[in-house]
Amino acid sequence: MISLYIGLAIAIGVGLALVIDNGIANPIIAMQTDMRTLAGGDKTIKNDQMVEEQKVGQSTRNERAQRIEKPTSDFDSESSATLNSVDEVADDINKTAISMTAIA
DSSP states (O other): OHHHHHHHHHHHHHHHHHHHIIIIIHHHHHHHHHHHHHHTTOOOOOOHHHHHHHHHHHHHHHHHHHHHHHHHHHHHHHHHHHHHHHHHHHHHHHHHHHHHHHHO
């Protein structure tokens, strides 16, 4: 029975080692290949990880822009309405000043 558990533990260990190997070693090997290509003078390569990071960065910028859009639009509308109101009051004050000047 103990040998079954030992065999199972070894199998799980080997499985985890393969998963970890693929998750760590393969990207390092790909990066090493890219670095050799760059060292050889070819600067046109695109690293898959760089491309993925650029996609994530663009997605983050888009989400941020969408979050900012509504408050900015609301502020613009409210400030325009306030400025229109101030403009109307200024016109009324100007008309009153003109009529008071005519009376005096």
